[in-house]
Amino acid sequence: MVSVPPLVAGIELGGTKIVCLLARGPDAIEGRVQLPTERPDETLAAVERVLDGWGRFDALGIASFGPVSINRDAADYGHITSTPKPHWAGTDVAGRLARRYDVPTGFHTDVVGAALAEAKWGAAKGLRDVAYATVGTGIGVGLIAGGRPVDGLTHSEFGHIRPARLEGDDWLGLCPFHGSCLEGLAAGPAIGARAGCKGEDIAADDPVWEPVAHVLGQLCHTLVLTGVPRRIVMGGGVMVGNDHLFPRVRAAMVKSLAGYIALPEIAEESFIVPPALGSNAGPLGAIVLGTQALENRLKAFTAF
Structure with missing residues (x-):
């Protein structure tokens, strides 16, 4: 049955x-x-x-x-x-x-919801250790290990790490808390403010993308060093529709790691990928969260 x-x-x-x-x-x-x-x-x-x-x-x-x-x-x-x-x-x-x-x-x-959904049904299907990064109005990361969110004192806030900057890049950033943290440098509003126009109007060869790809590579560097993700799925309004960013971010990550993590899969195209569930990644993640809550309730009942 x-x-x-x-x-x-x-x-x-x-x-x-x-x-x-x-x-x-x-x-x-x-x-x-x-x-x-x-x-x-x-x-x-x-x-x-x-x-x-x-x-x-x-x-x-x-x-x-x-x-x-x-x-x-x-x-x-x-x-x-x-x-x-x-x-x-x-x-x-x-x-x-x-x-x-x-x-x-x-x-x-x-972002944890989206990570769960992409791991269950989407771009990281079959993997139990995944990071989902959204780069849009803000930047956030959901980390999944063993099929469950990586939690502790609180949830992760990778959007507010302070990345290493390109030499000569001293733009102050837009984050109201930290100025030039990752979100203050590479979220949609920051990119638009730097370029002086809406993100959708920025050409792929515009120089504004170089510092953006550099700091997003720093994000992926940091995620690799957590030892958790076997794949990094990157979604959100900045990444979706800007396919040129994926090889740039991957190259920036590999350059930043400088050979420290000697695993060949990290440099492969399949390590940093776009989402597969589109606009349903977040809502389907909520479905996974509800399903896990139900499973936990049933386990608690059967334990007695």
Whole structure:
């Protein structure tokens, strides 16, 4: 007998839009609704109207923009914390929805969700040790080891590392916290500010891409040194549609590592790749988070 995967409601909560998905997997999507991200109360109320309309589901997964609290023992677990997005700091997302629907609820960052989905169904299918980096309005990385998020005190914040700069590059950067951290140098708004135009209008041979590829290579250098990823999937608005960046970033990473990690696969094209799930990577990641929460609940029951 073939078992039917659970029906899971997944929510990808992004800075500008929300995607609600009702699915058993990428080939069994029963509902998909996109909403604008507005103030917290009206946004979460709109999400609840969608989920209420879907009726019963087995689990709920939430993949959210951050920073978020993922420590289940903390009073603010499931909250968005120190985000610069107006009105959202301190918002209880997971607690509010878990109380309303009373099903196993998984909660993590949107990049961890995307990493889980790409590892299960997408560009890193079959690999249990993966990094997913999104380079868009912001920069974030989700790390997966053994099929599970790499968590500790909190989730990773690789977008705010301070990369080694190209010689002579002293641009101050745009990050309100750190100025010239990775996000302040290579996120979409930073690239546009440097180039003086919208990102989609920047030609592939524009010199602005050289320092961008250099610092993104520093990101991949750092990820390699964690010892975790067997593949790095790079998505987000900066990477998608700019295929010329992938060989540049790969070359910058290899040059930066300078032969220290003597593994030939790191220099191969298959080590740094674009996502395969497109706009559904985040929502499908929320489905994986919900499924894992359900599995954890069942394990807890069978342990007694």
